[in-house]
Amino acid sequence: MGNKAYRFRLYPNQEQQAFLAKCFGCSRFVYNHFLRVTTDVYAESKKHFRYKEWARLLVQLKKEFQWLAEVNSQSLQQTLKDLESAFTRFFKKLAKFPRFKKRLSRQSFRVPQHFSVTSDGKLKLPKMNTIKMVVHREIEGTLKNVTISKTPSGKYYASIVTETEIYKAPLTGEKIGLDLGLKDFVITSKPEKFPNPRYFQKSLRRLKIRQRRLSRKVKGANNRSKARLIVAKIHEKVANQRLDYQHKISLKLTCENQAISCEDLNIKGMVKNRKLAKQISDVAWGQFLTLLEYKGDIYGCEIHRVDRFFPSSKRCSKCGYIKEDLTLTDREWTCPECSEHHDRDVNACYNLLQFSDLKIPLEEREFTPNQTVEMLCIKSVSS
Numbered sequence: 001m002g003n004k005a006y007r008f009r010l011y012p013n014q015e016q017q018a019f020l021a022k023c024f025g026c027s028r029f030v031y032n033h034f035l036r037v038t039t040d041v042y043a044e045s046k047k048h049f050r051y052k053e054w055a056r057l058l059v060q061l062k063k064e065f066q067w068l069a070e071v072n073s074q075s076l077q078q079t080l081k082d083l084e085s086a087f088t089r090f091f092k093k094l095a096k097f098p099r100f101k102k103r104l105s106r107q108s109f110r111v112p113q114h115f116s117v118t119s120d121g122k123l124k125l126p127k128m129n130t131i132k133m134v135v136h137r138e139i140e141g142t143l144k145n146v147t148i149s150k151t152p153s154g155k156y157y158a159s160i161v162t163e164t165e166i167y168k169a170p171l172t173g174e175k176i177g178l179d180l181g182l183k184d185f186v187i188t189s190k191p192e193k194f195p196n197p198r199y200f201q202k203s204l205r206r207l208k209i210r211q212r213r214l215s216r217k218v219k220g221a222n223n224r225s226k227a228r229l230i231v232a233k234i235h236e237k238v239a240n241q242r243l244d245y246q247h248k249i250s251l252k253l254t255c256e257n258q259a260i261s262c263e264d265l266n267i268k269g270m271v272k273n274r275k276l277a278k279q280i281s282d283v284a285w286g287q288f289l290t291l292l293e294y295k296g297d298i299y300g301c302e303i304h305r306v307d308r309f310f311p312s313s314k315r316c317s318k319c320g321y322i323k324e325d326l327t328l329t330d331r332e333w334t335c336p337e338c339s340e341h342h343d344r345d346v347n348a349c350y351n352l353l354q355f356s357d358l359k360i361p362l363e364e365r366e367f368t369p370n371q372t373v374e375m376l377c378i379k380s381v382s383s
């Protein structure tokens with residue numbers, strides 16, 4: 001059994017839109033309130049409030065602000081759980097310190113239970129009548145939870161998570177090393193290269209013009225919200241194009257292979273390089289790795305992340321020689337030890353493949369995983 005996610009477009013009527021706005025507002029209010037409380041308490045007493053304290057305080061808060069009782073109480077508790085995981089991710093150094101949610105960015109709240117999809121494909125949420133939804137694919141499995149969101153451009157979506165029997169692709173025994181880059185987005189040890197489409201770069205000129213127009217509009221004016229909508233739509237289009245491209249590649253790779261080893265990227269550290277920051281956020285490697293892991297779970301492909309300090313580019317994948325003087329501009333190089341000629345990125349992929357601890361269920365394992373990988377590498381290098 002595994003989880004599967006579906007995203008459907010919602011078409012709430014005006015009355016429903018007003019109620020959803022209330023739900024988004026309450027969820028945002030609770031999130032921001034407890035984020036503030038927690039930072040204040042910590043500043044004063046070095047005590048760190050977590051979900052248990054928040055849930056207790058939420059009961060009091062609801063007495064103080066009675067409009068909070070108008071929305072589904074489980075969604076508010078869920079918001080606190082989301083805040084907790086935001087803090088957890090921060091303490092594990094996986095994310096920045098939680099930020100306040102803004103009224104004009106993407107809005108969302110989650111319904112952890114007591115919702116359903118009617119036989120004619122409408123969504124039933126607690127305290128609301130059914131909302132029109134476009135169910136463009138069949139929902140498999142039992143419903144687990146649903147997140148309702150509204151994009152800055154004003155579109156509504158339901159992301160439904162179900163628990164279902166997962167179809168595992170037949171064992172292929174195929175393993176690859178995978179490298180992420182800027183010139184080519186994905187390079188594999190096969191070798192295969194997927195170009196970087198640079199969607200953001202391509203929209204940049206249009207975006208700059210629209211952003212300049214937006215900045216000239218008077219705050220609070222009607223024309224300002226119109227201009228903001230146009231900017232939001234450009235951003236949305238770029239994000240959709242990118243996501244679509246990444247869905248296709250990650251699906252192909254996880255279906256064709258049984259194990260993928262890739263570099264564990266220090267994305268945050270990389271973005272500090274101001275020259276590259278824009279390009280790096282445009283390729284969205286982090287999002288791609290998330291997709292890869294999610295699909296790997298579904299299709300039975302193990303994703304292994306190799307420690308990021310491993311010198312994957314500088315090492316000759318054939319003899320192990322480390323070429324210390326290799327620079328970022330060297331796209332190709334020849335090993336002085338064994339005179340093997342390398343494509344920089346493909347060589348890195350071979351190394352990642354060799355150095356990962358691949359746990360692949362092999363039918364009859366005559367060799368250790370490392371030996372198998374070694375043989376595979378030598379085979380692919382010579383072919």
Ligand SMILES: [Zn+2]
Nearest residue numbers: 316319335338
């Ligand atoms: Zn060599």
